[in-house]
Amino acid sequence: MGTITINGKKYEFTNEKNVLTIIRNAGIEVPTLCYQPELSVFGACRLCTVEDDRGRCFASCSEEPRDGMVIYTHTERLRKHRKLIVELLLAAHCRDCTTCDKHGKCKLQKLAYQLGVNQVRFENHREEQPVDFSSPSIVRDPNKCVLCGNCVRACSELQGIGVLGFAHRGTDAVVTPAFNRLLGDTNCVGCGQCRVVCPTGALTIHHNMTDVWQALGDPNVRVVAQIAPAVRVAVSEAFGLPKGENSIGKIVAALHRMGFDEVYDTVYSADLTIMEESAEFLDRVANGGTLPLLTSCCPAWVKFVENEFPEFKPNISTCRSPQGMFSAVLKEYYRDEKNAKGKKTVVVSIMPCTAKKLEARRPDYHTYGQQDTDLVLTTTELIRMIDAHGVNFETLPSEACDMPFGMGSGGGVIFGTTGGVTEAVLRRLSDGEDTPSLDAIADCGVRGKEGIREFTVPYKGIDVNICVASGLANAKKVLESVRSGEKNYHFIEVMACPGGCVMGGGQPIYGTKATRVATRRQGLYNADSDTVIKKPHENPLMDVFYNGPFKDKTHDLLHTSHHE
Numbered sequence: 209m210g211t212i213t214i215n216g217k218k219y220e221f222t223n224e225k226n227v228l229t230i231i232r233n234a235g236i237e238v239p240t241l242c243y244q245p246e247l248s249v250f251g252a253c254r255l256c257t258v259e260d261d262r263g264r265c266f267a268s269c270s271e272e273p274r275d276g277m278v279i280y281t282h283t284e285r286l287r288k289h290r291k292l293i294v295e296l297l298l299a300a301h302c303r304d305c306t307t308c309d310k311h312g313k314c315k316l317q318k319l320a321y322q323l324g325v326n327q328v329r330f331e332n333h334r335e336e337q338p339v340d341f342s343s344p345s346i347v348r349d350p351n352k353c354v355l356c357g358n359c360v361r362a363c364s365e366l367q368g369i370g371v372l373g374f375a376h377r378g379t380d381a382v383v384t385p386a387f388n389r390l391l392g393d394t395n396c397v398g399c400g401q402c403r404v405v406c407p408t409g410a411l412t413i414h415h416n417m418t419d420v421w422q423a424l425g426d427p428n429v430r431v432v433a434q435i436a437p438a439v440r441v442a443v444s445e446a447f448g449l450p451k452g453e454n455s456i457g458k459i460v461a462a463l464h465r466m467g468f469d470e471v472y473d474t475v476y477s478a479d480l481t482i483m484e485e486s487a488e489f490l491d492r493v494a495n496g497g498t499l500p501l502l503t504s505c506c507p508a509w510v511k512f513v514e515n516e517f518p519e520f521k522p523n524i525s526t527c528r529s530p531q532g533m534f535s536a537v538l539k540e541y542y543r544d545e546k547n548a549k550g551k552k553t554v555v556v557s558i559m560p561c562t563a564k565k566l567e568a569r570r571p572d573y574h575t576y577g578q579q580d581t582d583l584v585l586t587t588t589e590l591i592r593m594i595d596a597h598g599v600n601f602e603t604l605p606s607e608a609c610d611m612p613f614g615m616g617s618g619g620g621v622i623f624g625t626t627g628g629v630t631e632a633v634l635r636r637l638s639d640g641e642d643t644p645s646l647d648a649i650a651d652c653g654v655r656g657k658e659g660i661r662e663f664t665v666p667y668k669g670i671d672v673n674i675c676v677a678s679g680l681a682n683a684k685k686v687l688e689s690v691r692s693g694e695k696n697y698h699f700i701e702v703m704a705c706p707g708g709c710v711m712g713g714g715q716p717i718y719g720t721k722a723t724r725v726a727t728r729r730q731g732l733y734n735a736d737s738d739t740v741i742k743k744p745h746e747n748p749l750m751d752v753f754y755n756g757p758f759k760d761k762t763h764d765l766l767h768t769s770h771h772e
Contacts, residue, residue, distance in 0.1 A: 219233070257289060346412070440456040441728040451718075462604060559587070674698065
């Protein structure tokens with residue numbers, strides 16, 4: 209333990225890794241563009257520079273704290289320093305702020321306002337670069353890049369992919385895929401974590417809002433929505449409601465008012481996923497199938513395996529993701545002329561995930577030659593559409609999802625957080641003479657904050673080895689340990705985004721990462737507690753599905769072949 213004097217007041221510190229952390233813990237905000245607590249220190253922007261009692265200036269993000277330090281965070285010298293940095297960044301920056309996707313949420317824009325940068329004295333001599341729309345998930349605009357390196361480190365350190373990197377030097381330096389390829393031509397998995405850490409509009413969501421508005425305005429089109437579990441705990445804060453509050457009822461009401469004909473909860477198809485995936489797992493165990501079984505709910509994870517570990521393709525579950533299952537079921541339901549009533553059906557899925565936009569286009573997510581999911585909106589796009597429609601979200605009464613697919617279990621709800629799929633599978637397999645309680649299942653090791661969690665559960669005389677991982681860099685470690693023979697698992701769940709779908713690339717960004725993941729995760733667990741039906745197989749609509757008009761089409765609608 210030591211003490212640091214900041215702006216004339218002493219503060220204690222223990223194991224903080226840098227001076228910047230101590231400053232922020234003291235309630236003092238020092239601006240940064242390149243600092244992300246979960247990433248390595250880069251020290252590129254120099255905005256966090258502070259001054260000590262001897263007049264020495266240094267970047268607080270890369271300076272280790274020492275007992276007895278005396279620093280000042282907002283001297284006149286530092287204000288001029290930061291103002292000049294922002295002015296120079298703006299001089300080499302596209303300044304079409306009012307039409308920028310990040311308008312109002314751009315850190316550079318915010319800093320310019322805070323520091324009083326109301327004019328830019330320098331000319332922009334950088335050649336304008338084309339905007340890259342090649343990825344269905346992410347749009348890359350090099351003209352708005354400030355070279356903070358956040359996306360480079362996130363792609364490499366969090367996801368272990370390294371699609372983005374620095375090229376050239378000095379004033380010619382750029383962040384780009386290798387050989388300046390289009391993002392859609394790389395091994396990008398569309399997870400959107402680069403967009404989450406980008407402080408400007410250089411990396412943004414590839415929007416589908418215009419297409420959805422057009423579909424809603426067509427009287428000959430039936431627009432059907434499905435809402436993913438993680439969306440319900442990320443919308444509230446945007447409209448002044450408590451963080452992590454379950455707002456599924458208000459979302460349904462808002463969508464109805466916007467013109468959606470039918471609104472369903474993807475929790476229904478999460479239950480279908482568990483029914484199919486648990487059956488597939490038991491079949492593989494009983495009949496010597498390929499193990500470990502890899503979950504297939506996360507499209508970024510599936511594409512990661514296909515790109516980086518192709519030898520594990522046969523291990524991927526043949527189950528479609530909940531989005532894929534539900535869209536296929538909805539399209540099949542409206543193929544019946546009695547249900548179609550002469551209208552074309554457009555399925556819109558509302559997801560926390562940018563990779564779902566890529567998944568919707570995959571050929572193996574087409575049924576009978578037809579694309580199942582027509583359009584994908586992220587949570588961020590949903591918030592913008594609700595706001596654009598003039599809906600007073602805060603005062604909306606809650607409405608129930610439509611039938612006949614309007615019911616799901618608590619096991620389906622927790623799909624939105626890492627470990628949720630595995631916990632739902634364990635609930636499905638838990639029936640018997642020695643049925644463990646829900647609390648016992650939750651405490652077996654499936655829940656937690658660690659990026660890699662491994663535990664063993666007994667099932668009918670077998671010790672089932674399970675691994676739960678989030679973040680593709682962690683997933684990479686897991687698969688490498690399996691490939692080397694170091695680890696022997698029966699079941700592996702992976703979510704590409706650290707923390708699971710609640711931290712997806714399409715979720716709104718409010719507050720700190722730790723706060724977002726904690727409140728949203730707890731919001732899903734609270735929603736699970738409030739649900740009467742806890743286990744997927746207890747959902748009465750499962751019996752309706754398996755013994756109803758879909759019973760002979762189960763495989764066609766719910767399964768695919770990732771490895772072919």
